[in-house]
Amino acid sequence: MIDRVAAGLGRQALSRDAELVVDLQASVEQGTRSLSGDLDQLVDRLQALGHAALAEAPGRGSVLLTIREGSKAPPPTLAMPRSRLLHFNMQATGAAGGEPAGAPYFFEQVFAAGAPVPAPPSREVAGASLQSRRVLAVDDNQDALRVLLQLGRPLGLEVACAHDAGGALRAVSMAHQSAHGFDLVLLDARLPPHDALACARRLRESPCVAPILLMAGPGDDEAVSLLSPDQALGRELGVVGVLRKPLVDGQALARACLAALRRPLRLPPRADPASAFSLPLPTMTIPAAKASAPLPALPGIDTAIGRASTMNNDKLYRRLLIKFRDAQQGATAQVAQAWEAGDSVLARRLAHDLASVSGTLGAMRLHDVARRLEAICAGEADAAGLPESLALTGDELARVLDGLQVLGTE
Incomplete structure (x- = not known):
């Protein structure tokens, strides 16, 4: 039943650039294998709630279906002397599954409980742990x-x-x-x-x-x-x-x-320049460099991340940092100019480039604030926050670029 609902609502969520997430309580998953009831009615109710929640889901947001044990035990009836009460909740959440973006939609339904069906061990499947x-x-x-x-x-x-x-x-x-x-x-x-x-x-x-x-x-x-x-x-x-x-x-x-x-894993040698795919950084085509002077402490940059992205090739990493420093001067001013000119596509691309490269090089604080700026330019966050986001990104970019001055030139 859950797969049936998830397949339909998942496709509808995708059409709105959102995502369906199902949160099924572990005790419910293990204990509902033998429940019986009007599943067609249940599917209809869940789809109705899903449509209401989808109408409130923002782009890059989620529709969260939560299934829990009911808050109180259902009264026994002649038709279902042994029964269980399940609570179904459907709610839209903000971008990347953040704060609730709409009102919760929920209902409770009683199911008849039959003989329990043994579940496989929780920590093992087919004897493997x-x-x-x-x-x-x-x-x-x-x-x-x-x-x-x-x-x-x-x-x-x-x-x-x-x-x-x-x-x-x-x-x-x-x-x-x-x-x-x-x-x-x-x-x-x-x-x-x-x-x-x-x-x-x-x-x-x-x-x-x-x-x-x-x-x-x-x-x-x-x-x-x-x-x-x-x-x-x-x-x-x-x-x-x-x-x-x-x-x-x-x-x-x-x-x-x-x-x-x-499954056997056969990765190609990392130093093989004849790799079949194009890497975002040219580490696969640059021969191993001789040991270079260790990098100094760089404000706002986690060099462990940056060095990992270049397979610890310090010469290449230093070169990329210098190129970043020289290319990103005035980046936030360019974003602001594009936005003021009404070119939100260019503003988003500039912010995206800044976020992408800074994350690769290990400037994680800059990466985070630039991502926020990109979200605003893309219409995924309130445009009223643009001035503050520009200021935060500009300040962090200036701190990183100032620190990179110690690297000199290539």
């Missing part, structure tokens, strides 16, 4: 990440979360430094501001050698066709499987993770 496996989940939707955490915890998974490519690189760098790398990466197929392809490329340049399980929802067929493990590009980037969203079953997550971990 996921206990203490380290997983990096990369998704800009906070609701989806919360559901992943809830589903993964009973399976024994240790789930770390990242909201974008920069956060994923930071998590990988910290894990590499602690000698506790990730066993698996769960990567959202619609990951902004970098898409899944760009994020996968950056992960493959970093110390991360974990296989990638692509998370794809309705309408993500293009990403799946490009990054499928059946395609050459998907195999070279280490994609070993596709996990369909929305996730409504912890056992489905377990089976997908186990299958991904069992």
Whole structure:
């Protein structure tokens, strides 16, 4: 029933540039295998609530379906002497699963309880264990990440979360430094501001050698066709499987993770210049550099992230920092000028470029404020916040650029 509703509402959410997330309480998932009732009526009610919530969902937002045990026990009846009360709640949330964007829509329904159907062990599927496996989940939707955490915890998974490519690189760098790398990466197929392809490329340049399980929802067929493990590009980037969203079953997550971990992973040598895909940074075509002087402390820049994105090629990293410093002078002024001229497309592109490059180089604070600026220019956040966002981005950009003056010239 949940899959039936999710398929229809998921496609409708996609048409509004939103996403459907299903949050199913673990005890409900395990205990509803034998429930019976009028499922057609339930589907109709859920679809009606979904349509109402979708009307309030902003672009890049979510519609969150939450299914919980009812707040009170249902009264026994002759028709259903043993019954359970379930509470269904549907609500639109803000961009990337933030604050509620609309009123909650909910109802409760009584179901008859039959003989319990034994569920597979929570920590094992087909005799294989996921206990203490380290997983990096990369998704800009906070609701989806919360559901992943809830589903993964009973399976024994240790789930770390990242909201974008920069956060994923930071998590990988910290894990590499602690000698506790990730066993698996769960990567959202619609990951902004970098898409899944760009994020996968950056992960493959970093110390991360974990296989990638692509998370794809309705309408993500293009990403799946490009990054499928059946395609050459998907195999070279280490994609070993596709996990369909929305996730409504912890056992489905377990089976997908186990299958991904069992599948052989054959990554091309990192230093091979004949790679079949074009990397966003030319690290694959630059020969190994001789040891150079260590980088000084750079205000606003986490050099561990930047060095990871260039495979610890300090000479290349220094060169990219200098180019960034010289190219981004007056970037926020250019955004402001484009906006005032009514060219929101150019304003968004300029803000996107600033956010993208700064995240790759490890300027994470600048990356975050530039992303906010990009969201405003794209119409995904209130335009009234533009002056403040421009000021915050300009101040942080100035701090980073001033600190980069110590690098001199190439």
